[in-house]
Amino acid sequence: ELKVEQNPLFLSMQEGKNYTIYCNYSTTSDRLYWYRQDPGKSLESLFVLLSNGAVKQEGRLMASLDTKARLSTLHITAAVHDLSATYFCAVDIWNTGNQFYFGTGTSLTVIP
Amino acid sequence: GAVVSQHPSWVICKSGTSVKIECRSLDFQATTMFWYRQFPKQSLMLMATSNEGSKATYEQGVEKDKFLINHASLTLSTLTVTSAHPEDSSFYICSARIGTSGSDTQYFGPGTRLTVL
Numbered sequence: 763e764l765k766v767e768q769n770p771l772f773l774s775m776q777e778g779k780n781y782t783i784y785c786n787y788s789t790t791s792d793r794l795y796w797y798r799q800d801p802g803k804s805l806e807s808l809f810v811l812l813s814n815g816a817v818k819q820e821g822r823l824m825a826s827l828d829t830k831a832r833l834s835t836l837h838i839t840a841a842v843h844d845l846s847a848t849y850f851c852a853v854d855i856w857n858t859g860n861q862f863y864f865g866t867g868t869s870l871t872v873i874p
Numbered sequence: 875g876a877v878v879s880q881h882p883s884w885v886i887c888k889s890g891t892s893v894k895i896e897c898r899s900l901d902f903q904a905t906t907m908f909w910y911r912q913f914p915k916q917s918l919m920l921m922a923t924s925n926e927g928s929k930a931t932y933e934q935g936v937e938k939d940k941f942l943i944n945h946a947s948l949t950l951s952t953l954t955v956t957s958a959h960p961e962d963s964s965f966y967i968c969s970a971r972i973g974t975s976g977s978d979t980q981y982f983g984p985g986t987r988l989t990v991l
Binding site for chain 1: 920967
């Protein structure tokens with residue numbers, strides 16, 4: 763059974779601090795996505811990681827992928843209140859018809 | 875960019891009635907559409923995968939007779955919740971994929987919040 767686990771599940775941090783969210787998955791895949799979800803809203807695409815060693819940065823967020831370790835990280839630098847949201851990683855399993863399997867989600871609250 | 879719409883965005887219905895949710899790709903043709911449901915403070919769970927012109931593939935534990943999916947064209951998929959009950963209340967999100975390449979991402983609709991009284 764495929765598992766996609768995120769750590770931590772809930773995170774409260776002060777503005778200006780750094781933190782990393784981890785996404786572990788249990789099967790072979792070289793395609794991983796990060797999404798943001800605000801309360802009551804759908805998903806906003808943040809990053810698409812398509813190969814081992816891929817690193818992408820946008821503003822205060824940076825995502826990386828290690829397919830050998832089956833691990834992706836989402837690093838937050840100098841957090842601001844606007845980053846408060848729930849973050850999901852999703853693994854794309856090609857041989858199952860390109861289905862996405864979502865992680866458990868990390869609920870982030872940035873305190874001013 | 876690729877835009878996916880859903881209609882309605884919010885629906886309340888009585889128990890025992892059926893509700894249809896539409897998912898449209900507005901500026902592209904979607905070879906595959908996916909339907910997810912999300913309970914409060916939980917992750918998204920894939921319900922089914924639908925390809926235009928063929929029967930949907932349902933995930934284990936999803937009742938195909940209760941959640942009817944019709945992918946009539948390359949821009950429209952519908953999910954009908956038949957004989958809805960309060961436990962069907964959830965946030966339903968569709969997504970659409972343009973091609974079949976492994977690098978093609980999914981574009982998500984805004985979601986439909988269903989409340990069954």
